[in-house]
Amino acid sequence: MTDDMMTGGFSRRAFMGASIAAAAAMAAWPKGLRAQAADRKFAASLGWTTYDSGRHLQDGFNAAVAELGGSLTTTDAGFDARVQSDQIDSLIASKPDALFITPADAVAIAPAVQRAVAAGIPVFCADSAIPGVLVNSTAMSNNFGMGQYSCESICKALNGKGKIARVMLPQNESWDQRTLGMEWTLRRYPDVQIVTEWAFALAGNVTPRQAVDNILTSNPDIDAIWCAWDGAAVEGTLAAKAAGRDNLILTGIDGGSQAFNYIAGDTPLKLSMAQSFYEMAYANVLYAHEHLAGRPAPRLIVTPTYAVTKDMLADSIPDDFDVPGRAQELGWVRAV
Template structure:
C-alpha cells in the first residue's frame, strides 16, 4: 500500500511541478532553476505582505484538503512591530521540499528565504526529498537534530511521512505545509496551516480563455489527472463546470485520463484521431499540455486551441510566440512562500491562523505573458520568451 501511495505521489508532484528532468541535488543547498537572474528582494521596510499587485478583486474558489474554506493570502499581513518581535526571538527555520530542482520549487524557496530574512529568521536547511518518502523522512530527522522552530514542507507521501511530521509537531516545531497536509495531523494542533494556489480558480481561468478563443462555440477535449487528488481534481472540475454552465455552445466530446505526465502526446494523438472535429483541448497541467502541443503539430492542427494550468517554460514560450497554447491559469509560488513564512511568524507570536490559505489565480495570455512571468517568479522572463513576445 505504501509503495502504491509513494508511486502515486511521485507521479503527481513530478507531473504538476517538474519543468526539467530530475537531477541529484545536495540536500543542504538551494537548487538552481532555469532562471539565472536572482529573484527580487522584498521591501526592507513596511508591513510584510504578498505582492500587492496580485489581483484581489476575485474570490478564492478552492477548498482545502479536508474541505476547508479558503482564506485569501492577500489578507495576510505582518506589521513592522510584529516583525521586530519576531527578530527578538532569534528563530530558526528549515525548508523540507518534496523535490527542489524545478522552477516552482525554486520560486517557493526564494519567497520563503526572502521573507525569513526580512524577519531575522535563520534558514538552517533546505532539503530535497527527491520524490522519495524515505529520503524525506530522513531529511526531517536530520533537520530536527538542528532544533528548528519552524519547518515549512510539502509531503512526498502524506501517509508514510506522517509519523515524522507528528514527531516534529510533538517537539513544538511550528509546521506550515504547501498544498497538502500529512494524514492524521490536525490544523491548529499539529500544524499551523496549509497554503496553496487557487487551483479551482485557475481551472476557471483556463475555461474562460478557451471560450474566448473559440468565440463561445465548438467541440473540445479534456485531459484530466486520473487519480483522486484534490489539487488536480479541482482544476478539472472547475474547467468543465465553467464550460457546461456558462458556454452551452461549447461541447466536451472527449475525455481522457492521464497518470504518466509524459504520455500527453500519445493520449492527445489518439484523441485527435478519434475526434478530428475537435476545436480545442484542455490539459490539467503544463507537462501533458506540452504533449498535446506536440501531437497537434504532428497532426497539422495549428488551428487547435490549447489551455492549461501552470506557467512552465515551454508553454510560456508557445504562448509568447502566439502558438497553439493560447493561455493558462498560473500559480504564484514565490508569493505562496511569502505567505507560508508570514503564517509561521504569526504562529510564533501566538496569533490565530486560518487552517487553509490560497493565493489568488492568475490569467495568463500573450497580452500579459512577460508581466505574468515576473509576477509568478519575481524575475524577468528568460530571453527566449522575451524575444518571442516581441
C-alpha cells in the same frame, strides 16, 4: 478584487512587495523579538524543486528567511513521497523552530506530517493541503477555481460546442481538485464533450508528450485539450505542432516563463492559470515568525492566480509576477 480586500492576514495594498512587507513586519516587532527572529532555525521539506513552480517556491522560502530572519535547511524529494516522508522524519529529529512543506503527494506524506505536529513542531504548508492533519497554516491556490476558469475559457472559445480531451494530475488531492472544477464548468456546457482523457502517473512510463501524441492520432477531430498543469500543456503544444494542429486550443495551470513564452509565441497554448508560488512560500515564513512571536496565523491563505493570455505578455515575459505587488505593477488582475 480591490486593493483593500484581504489576502491572508493583511490587505493586498499592505502586501505590495516582498521587501516592503518584510521591512514593515520587522519594524513592528520589538527589538527582542527581532533578535529572536535572527536566531530561528527553520527547515523546508520540498516535494520538488524542478520546473518554474518548484523554483519559485524555493526562491520564496529563501528570500523570506533572508529578509525576515533565521536559517533554513532544505531537502528535495524529487516528487517521491517515500523519500519526502523519510526527509520529514530527519527534519523532525533536527528540532527546527518551524517546518515548511510543499507536498508532492499530500495523502502519502500525511503520517509523516502528523509526526511533526505530534512532536510539537509548527508546520506551514505551501501549494497543497495535507488531508487529516491540522497544520498551523496553508498557503495555496484555489485549485477547483483554476480548473473551472481554464475550462470556461475553452468552452467560450468553442462557442459552447465541440470535442475536447483532458490530461489530469490525480496523484495529489489538491491538484485533483482542478479536474473537479473543470467538470463543474462542463455541467453548463452540455454540447462540449470529453471524448478521451489521460491521467499522469509519476511512476508511469508514458510522458505527457506521448499521451497527447496518442490522443491526436486517435482523435484527429478534437478541438481542444484541457491540461491540469503547464508541463502537460507545453508538451501537448509540441505534439500539436508536430501533428500540424495549429488550430488546437490548449490550456494549462501553473504559470512561469516556459509557458509564458509559448503563449506569447502564438502557439496552440492559449492560457496559463499562473499561480503565486513565491507568495505562498513567503507567507509561510512570515506567519511562522508571527506564530513564534505569539501572534495568530491564518489557517488558510488563498493566494492569487492570474489568467495569463497573449495580450498580457506583449511587453515582457515576467519571471517575478508572483512576488507580492509585482502583478499589480504589470497591470494584471487576480482571476481566482
